[in-house]
Amino acid sequence: MRATHVLIEPMNEELWSAVDRYISDVLVGHDAVLDAVLEASDAAGLPQISVTPNQGKLLYLLARMRGARTILEIGTLAGYSTIWLGRALPPDGELITIEADPKHADVALANISRAGLPARVELRRGLALEVLPALASEGKGPFDFVFIDADKPNIPEYFGWAMKLTTQGSVIIVDNVVREGAIIDETSGDPSVRGVRRLNEVLAREKRVSATTIQTVGAKGYDGFTIALR
Numbered sequence: 001m002r003a004t005h006v007l008i009e010p011m012n013e014e015l016w017s018a019v020d021r022y023i024s025d026v027l028v029g030h031d032a033v034l035d036a037v038l039e040a041s042d043a044a045g046l047p048q049i050s051v052t053p054n055q056g057k058l059l060y061l062l063a064r065m066r067g068a069r070t071i072l073e074i075g076t077l078a079g080y081s082t083i084w085l086g087r088a089l090p091p092d093g094e095l096i097t098i099e100a101d102p103k104h105a106d107v108a109l110a111n112i113s114r115a116g117l118p119a120r121v122e123l124r125r126g127l128a129l130e131v132l133p134a135l136a137s138e139g140k141g142p143f144d145f146v147f148i149d150a151d152k153p154n155i156p157e158y159f160g161w162a163m164k165l166t167t168q169g170s171v172i173i174v175d176n177v178v179r180e181g182a183i184i185d186e187t188s189g190d191p192s193v194r195g196v197r198r199l200n201e202v203l204a205r206e207k208r209v210s211a212t213t214i215q216t217v218g219a220k221g222y223d224g225f226t227i228a229l230r
């Protein structure tokens with residue numbers, strides 16, 4: 001047996017989680033505020049569907065690399081990714097995050113306060129497809145960085161609004177776009193898979209962006225991110 005087989009054969013969620021913990025311990029580090037954010041989210045009974053610490057740091061690094069001063073997030077939950085992204089902003093930066101569920105929004109607001117970010121972060125309550133046109137009519141944007149992480153069937157519509165609210169050089173990230181590999185099933189009746197496949201059709205036609213998708217494994221299973229540069 002070659003050495004690589006020893007490494008590859010035990011590939012499973014347990015190993016992915018152990019590697020996530022190792023990377024998190026060595027490179028991401030422990031942060032009392034972010035730990036408290038997740039504890040508050042669990043205590044309030046919110047689903048454990050935030051990005052992992054390693055992915056949160058990836059978002060933070062991408063926003064820093066872009067030099068983002070304005071960020072739009074669609075899908076706040078408890079504000080975990082919001083806080084990672086908020087920390088990537090300069091002191092005069094601005095982040096708007098959209099959340100439809102009132103309980104999630106309440107927990108997120110408390111967490112954003114806990115992180116000392118209320119001056120930089122504005123939470124908009126409501127359905128994203130109603131809030132996004134309102135942001136456009138208020139003249140918000142252009143946003144340097146957009147993170148799309150709400151309901152998946154509407155991903156192409158969120159991407160369309162992201163295009164209206166960004167400009168050349170903006171970065172658009174979409175989470176949960178591999179769905180344990182289900183996205184290659186062109187006959188899938190799963191509305192989330194169909195949402196991702198429609199996004200890919202839009203991206204393939206859209207001349208103003210260059211995009212790719214990376215598959216990810218880790219504590220939250222097998223999924224992926226799409227990264228698009230305008």
Ligand SMILES: C[S@@+](CC[C@H](N)C(=O)[O-])C[C@H]1O[C@@H](n2cnc3c(N)ncnc32)[C@H](O)[C@@H]1O
Nearest residue numbers: 050051075077080081100101127128149150151
């Ligand atoms: C995957 S969670 C967001 C996780 C968060 N970005 C993080 O990583 O910490 C998705 C969130 O989107 C919200 N959501 C779902 N559909 C929505 C909609 N149509 N408009 C706004 N928010 C929505 C859900 O209530 C949920 O809190």
